[in-house]
Amino acid sequence: MNSLSYVSIMKEWDIVAARQMGRELSKQIGFGTVDQARITTAISELARNIYLYAGEGQICFEAIKTLDQKGILIIAKDNGPGIKDLSQVMEDGYSTSGGLGAGLPGVRRLMDEFDIETEVGKGTKISTKKWVR
Template sequence: MVVADYSPETINIEQESDIVTARQVGRNMSKLFGFGTITQSRIATSISELARNIYLYAGAGAIIISPIEREGMIGLQITANDNGPGIPDIRQALDDGYSTSGALGAGLPGVRRMMDEFEIHSTLGEGTRVVVVKWSDQAKEE
């Protein structure tokens, strides 16, 4: 399978049902690229968390799911972009149990644990961008 033959998929997050759509696209793409079922679930859950954050805190944004290849490894890169209010304290937002919505506070810290690479940039009044990558490693799951 040649990753370059596949285009990134962009899912606009504007209503709650878009969260489900983004999750399904991520699961389908991870299955297509041969990720194991446990990793598929981690990818889908991470996408769901990122999309829900966009919906709850920014109102609208996008999830971009891109197949990538590096040093012979195949991965999925998920980018969550919004033009919302930004995150006042990223360090606090990455603490387990921290929540401004009354939820469990497992969102961003959980995504960081489930994915292989995690990067976040946020500017108050301008928005937030989270980029995560999961590499296919079927040997771990066999």
């Protein structure tokens, strides 16, 4: 069950492919429809960020398990420009693309665990987990 699958993000259509793969995996793991929607929304946001700001990258998915819970691990990674001001990007309402600004703070709220590593000029890696309730 712990195999890693991924979608390369290079064109806008890849965002849809990533959403579909994430929804399918979350359904297989046993998430309810509300959490499936949360996961799909988070994936959409992460994939769109790769497409808009890095040009290309990957969304990786893994079904994860501990002794008493199961969930999904989603990793978004790119070799793009990185994030110059991480604290600003993590503020609610902040948007560089003219979008709603739900962005990364939205992803953090939708998921149970959220971690971001970024280096200017080298890229960004965001790891996030959701656990079945």
